[in-house]
Amino acid sequence: MKNKNLPRRIMLAIGLGILVGWLLNEFSADKVAAAQIAGYLNLVTDIFLRMIKMIIAPLVFATLVCGITSIGSSKSIGRIGLRSMIWFFSASVISLTLGMLLVNVFQPGAGMNLAIPGTSVAVVETAGFSLKGLVGHVFPRSIIEAMSNNEILQIVVFSIFFGFALSHIKKAGFSSISNSLEELVKVMFKITDYVMLFAPIGVFSAIASVITTQGLSLLADYGRLIGQFYIGIAILWLIIFSVGYFFLGKSVFTLGKLVREPVLLAFSTASSESAYPKTIEALEKFGASKRVISFVLPLGYTFNLDGAMMYQAFAIMFIAQAYNIDLSFTQQFLILLTLMLTSKGVAGVARASVVVVAAALPMFNLPEAGLLLIIAIDQFLDMGRTATNVVGNCVATAVIAKTEDKEEENMPQQDNLVLHAPAREVT
Numbered sequence: 001m002k003n004k005n006l007p008r009r010i011m012l013a014i015g016l017g018i019l020v021g022w023l024l025n026e027f028s029a030d031k032v033a034a035a036q037i038a039g040y041l042n043l044v045t046d047i048f049l050r051m052i053k054m055i056i057a058p059l060v061f062a063t064l065v066c067g068i069t070s071i072g073s074s075k076s077i078g079r080i081g082l083r084s085m086i087w088f089f090s091a092s093v094i095s096l097t098l099g100m101l102l103v104n105v106f107q108p109g110a111g112m113n114l115a116i117p118g119t120s121v122a123v124v125e126t127a128g129f130s131l132k133g134l135v136g137h138v139f140p141r142s143i144i145e146a147m148s149n150n151e152i153l154q155i156v157v158f159s160i161f162f163g164f165a166l167s168h169i170k171k172a173g174f175s176s177i178s179n180s181l182e183e184l185v186k187v188m189f190k191i192t193d194y195v196m197l198f199a200p201i202g203v204f205s206a207i208a209s210v211i212t213t214q215g216l217s218l219l220a221d222y223g224r225l226i227g228q229f230y231i232g233i234a235i236l237w238l239i240i241f242s243v244g245y246f247f248l249g250k251s252v253f254t255l256g257k258l259v260r261e262p263v264l265l266a267f268s269t270a271s272s273e274s275a276y277p278k279t280i281e282a283l284e285k286f287g288a289s290k291r292v293i294s295f296v297l298p299l300g301y302t303f304n305l306d307g308a309m310m311y312q313a314f315a316i317m318f319i320a321q322a323y324n325i326d327l328s329f330t331q332q333f334l335i336l337l338t339l340m341l342t343s344k345g346v347a348g349v350a351r352a353s354v355v356v357v358a359a360a361l362p363m364f365n366l367p368e369a370g371l372l373l374i375i376a377i378d379q380f381l382d383m384g385r386t387a388t389n390v391v392g393n394c395v396a397t398a399v400i401a402k403t404e405d406k407e408e409e410n411m412p413q414q415d416n417l418v419l420h421a422p423a424r425e426v427t
Contacts, residue, residue, distance in 0.1 A: 021211025307388025
């Protein structure tokens with residue numbers, strides 16, 4: 001967030017929410033009265049939830065299409081792109097799987113025993129959780145219908161087709177649509193900034209509402225979630241640097257020293273964008289090719305979100321556990337597939353992971369109100385996942401740059417010819 005005061009406001013909102021919620025809990029006549037007061041507070045949270053949901057569809061479409069059109073067509077760019085996507089996909093699988101494994105082991109939401117709001121999501125309908133049903137639902141009948149219903153998977157599928165088609169006509173010199181979408185991305189980022197200005201209000205009402213009905217004992221569960229999440233982040237860092245050591249050898253330790261500043265900047269501001277210039281500088285000092293950095297790093301900011309992946313797994317399962325909703329292995333596997341797809345469409349914007357969680361909850365009939373439990377402590381979690389995103393992209397870029405250097409040493413002339421050859425007409 002560009003507003004540097006927002007983290008402070010969120011922290012203040014958390015404190016006020018705790019205080020007000022405790023007072024309401026202590027001085028309410030009975031549980032019924034406390035529930036009624038909490039209902040009025042939930043009105044504010046519902047409005048904030050709606051504002052988050054209204055940005056999902058255009059944000060997914062614009063960012064995913066722009067990410068696809070950024071991939072070039074030469075053999076060199078194609079080779080780099082393929083290696084990048086293989087790395088990003090593998091890292092996503094590892095991060096999501098590790099997060100899902102740890103959250104099942106730690107059980108951070110167990111014991112909260114929150115009541116599921118409303119009647120429409122009283123239980124999770126297991127009959128709908130089938131691979132056949134999910135695959136059939138992925139493909140949209142109409143992109144307008146998909147956007148109006150916030151069907152994220154369907155929007156992702158359409159965006160992929162649209163992105164590749166736009167990439168083809170862009171090579172022929174037609175770029176007005178591409179430029180318009182890039183401007184749309186900027187607009188959506190700005191709208192998200194505006195929406196997040198209301199985050200302190202949403203956080204206050206969410207915290208106050210929960211503590212009004214549950215009491216201060218809820219804070220112990222938050223502390224456990226934060227601590228266990230950072231244990232997972234530490235394990236993920238160890239895995240990332242271990243894989244980096246396999247490709248880079250001892251120079252991975254040099255890379256670690258060079259990226260300390262951008263990682264610290266990302267952690268303190270909870271913004272990957274604020275660390276971007278320093279990240280480029282650190283990678284150049286490490287010796288990575290500028291050509292590779294300029295392609296892989298922005299691509300990584302869109303598709304390689306290691307910390308966000310772990311966060312999303314933690315958040316979804318934490319909400320399910322908090323409401324005593326048991327998810328089978330098949331259901332959790334489908335959640336992993338869903339997060340794998342939807343997370344690629346909203347990267348690069350502040351609190352994007354919250355948007356992904358917001359989009360995924362109704363897909364699996366999980367209480368959307370549970371999102372506010374996560375938003376209440378999102379600042380603490382966001383710092384860790386943002387720093388992890390930067391670490392993952394630094395190691396990925398350095399490894400791909402080294403492998404590309406070896407490739408160019410083996411085929412210097414052929415690759416050079418391909419890079420400078422004129423585009424051929426496709427018939």
